[in-house]
Amino acid sequence: MSPERLARVRAMFGRGVARTRPPTSQDLARAAARSRREAKARTARMVSRLFFIVQCGVGAAVAWWVATAGLGHVRPFFAPVTAIVSLGLSYGQRLRRVGEVMLGVAVGVFVGDAFVHFFGTGAWQIVVVVVLSMSVAALLGAGMLLTTQAGVQSVIVTTLVAAPGYAFTRWLDAVVGGTVALVFTLFAPAAPLRRPRQQASLVVGEISEILTDTVRSLREGDSDLATATLSRARDSESMLDEARALSAEGIAVVRFSPFRRRHLPAVQAIADLLEPLDRAIRNLRVLVRRAAIATWRDEPVPTGYLRLLEALAETTSDISRELAERRLPTHARVGLHRIAEASAVLDPSSGLSGEVMRAQIRSMVVDLLMLTGLPHEEAREMVPESMTHTAEES
Structure with missing residues (x-):
């Protein structure tokens, strides 16, 4: 090995050893500056999302009020939930995705209610209802969100049986929540x-x-x-x-x-x-x-x-x-x-x-x-x- 190459190798190893040295004041200053930048970025991110957070809260409350005061539903669970889920989507996706959420709820509720009516509730019923409702959604050409929503809603319907005469009000609650989300979107x-x-x-x-x-x-x-x-x-x-x-x-x-x-x-x-x-x-x-x-x-x-x-x-x-x-x-x-x-x-x-x-x-x-x-x-x-x-x- 030539003297020049040997010197370069030694210098390389020397730099490698230097990297393992204890942190200097300059290293600590850089770390502190990086921490300040991260804290500032996180605060700015929270402030930038404050309107969205408040919008979700108000939208959920309005959806609940419309379903209870306007439609007379006792516990309109799906109204505020659908409003929040829909408002959480990006603006470019809301119109299509809100429709998917409502259709998914409709499929899940219908399959769940029909199955529970004939076979009751239980572990094996959940398996059948989820597979059946998600298969129906897939046959309708649904995307992953709609298919998942169908499965989720069928589980809720299967495990939380509605009072007589109130089963399909849950789909209407989802329509209310989605509509409230779309109205709120107009005031971007x-x-x-x-x-x-x-x-x-x-x-x-x-x-x-x-x-x-x-x-x-x-x-x-x-x-x-x-x-x-x-x-x-x-x-x-x-x-x-x-x-x-x-x-x-x-x-x-x-x-x-x-x-x-x-x-x-x-x-x-x-x-x-x-x-x-x-x-x-x-x-x-x-x-x-x-x-x-x-x-x-x-x-x-x-x-x-x-x-x-x-x-x-x-x-x-x-x-x-x-x-x-x-x-x-x-x-x-x-x-x-x-x-x-x-x-x-x-x-x-x-x-x-x-x-x-x-x-x-x-x-x-x-x-x-x-x-x-x-x-x-x-x-x-x-x-x-x-x-x-x-x-x-x-």
């Missing part, structure tokens, strides 16, 4: 319209912080920070998944509720940003992975390229702020164009890692320009060709 909160933009802002802000930590790990040669940043970049996909879900929810709200239709253009505009944002995160992961390799191997990266990363982090932070303020981040185009022009200059001293990072910076500039509202062709034209022949993606 504004939160599903704001949250897609807020989540998009958080994703872009996360990109900025990851770029900032990447630069710091390269400047300080901090392999631990490089590893943590790479892990954070990989985890950013979950934030984008949440943005997609929130966007779909927002579109469903404006299409379902007549009181929110005017917000469709704004919600659709945020949905259109998700594709370039997805590409930006993919390019970010490649960039951070190559930066981590450069840090692990002590491979120098040109100072000019580090300045490009810093400028990109600053610009993405501006984009995040403008999105949070409900503005299209058109002001960021100037900064992105400057980064694109600077990234066209190849540093002859750069190694493989530096060139991969430069190429990813250029690709991210295209993606971020599209976030400012430019079509792909215009965004690509704002990134000039390199001064030397280099293989790159844009």
Whole structure:
């Protein structure tokens, strides 16, 4: 083994031993900051769901009141339960799923009541009733929710026998609960319209912080920070998944509720940003992975390229702020164009890692320009060709 290779092996093992060291004050500070972020995220999640929680409570009470005061039912169990289950579904699913819940209840109640009338209740009756009611639901072309509801309701009917003359009032209670849920859905909160933009802002802000930590790990040669940043970049996909879900929810709200239709253009505009944002995160992961390799191997990266990363982090932070303020981040185009022009200059001293990072910076500039509202062709034209022949993606 050559002396150079032996030195690299020793350095590798040395870093491995260093990772087992007792936690430093810096490690504890990072852990405390992470705990604060998690607590803040959980609190924000609870606050964001407060309207839904109150809506479920009020909806259950209204369904109970309609079934008791309006229809004269003694114990309308299915009315508040169906209301809560239906309100718990996403806006895009409520109309179809409420129908499935009510049909499932109808099948389960009918099969259960008919079977109990002839054969009574017991363990073997439950087996037969569940299999029979779920089979009937499946024959009717039901989805899994309807089929499951049929089985659940048949068990309830089999074990809790209704008083004479009240058996099929349970299906009517389910209709009341589902109807109340649909009426409540018309008065959708504004939160599903704001949250897609807020989540998009958080994703872009996360990109900025990851770029900032990447630069710091390269400047300080901090392999631990490089590893943590790479892990954070990989985890950013979950934030984008949440943005997609929130966007779909927002579109469903404006299409379902007549009181929110005017917000469709704004919600659709945020949905259109998700594709370039997805590409930006993919390019970010490649960039951070190559930066981590450069840090692990002590491979120098040109100072000019580090300045490009810093400028990109600053610009993405501006984009995040403008999105949070409900503005299209058109002001960021100037900064992105400057980064694109600077990234066209190849540093002859750069190694493989530096060139991969430069190429990813250029690709991210295209993606971020599209976030400012430019079509792909215009965004690509704002990134000039390199001064030397280099293989790159844009």
